[in-house]
Amino acid sequence: MGGASGPLWGTAFRRAGRALGDADEFDGQDLLAALRAALEGVVELGAAQPEDKTMVDALGPAIDALASSLDAGESLDGALAAASAAAEEGARATVPLQARKGRASYLGERSIGHQDPGATSAALVMSALQRAVSLDGPETRRGHQDAGPDAPRSTLL
Numbered sequence: 001m002g003g004a005s006g007p008l009w010g011t012a013f014r015r016a017g018r019a020l021g022d023a024d025e026f027d028g029q030d031l032l033a034a035l036r037a038a039l040e041g042v043v044e045l046g047a048a049q050p051e052d053k054t055m056v057d058a059l060g061p062a063i064d065a066l067a068s069s070l071d072a073g074e075s076l077d078g079a080l081a082a083a084s085a086a087a088e089e090g091a092r093a094t095v096p097l098q099a100r101k102g103r104a105s106y107l108g109e110r111s112i113g114h115q116d117p118g119a120t121s122a123a124l125v126m127s128a129l130q131r132a133v134s135l136d137g138p139e140t141r142r143g144h145q146d147a148g149p150d151a152p153r154s155t156l157l
Helices: 007-019 028-046 056-072 077-090 105-113 117-135
Strands: none
Touching: 007 028, 007 105, 007 117, 028 077, 056 077, 077 117, 105 117
16 A cells, blocks of 8 residues: 555554444444544554545545444445445545645645545445445345355344
8 A cells, every 4th residue: 555544554453443343233322432443543653634635525524424323323334325425525535635744745736637546445345344344234145145054153233
């Protein structure tokens, strides 16, 4: 991975994993806590804030959308769809910004007009998470073609 992405994503995933612990299952609130821990780790390591043109610009809005949707009684799948859309919007919002952190900050004004790669990767991760939850739901588990009915799966409730 180029730039600071490797250490930042490593920190994010380690913090999220620690927040989830060893539980076989977790719900939307558990996932929200894990994503908040991931973002906290990214901010702590990278010292980035919103509008610094980093992955924080996509992760922050995604987490806010997830929390709002869950608080409104939305299903986890629906809440993650909202989070994914918010992450994509956050990534697109980095285009007019000048990078203030990370490798892109070395470009100065030349970073304006380009979508931040870290924010883009965060949007991709949120989209993948939403798809994984959607595919792992009980209604699709029975018809899943990649594994038999007894195949081990992580369960998101």
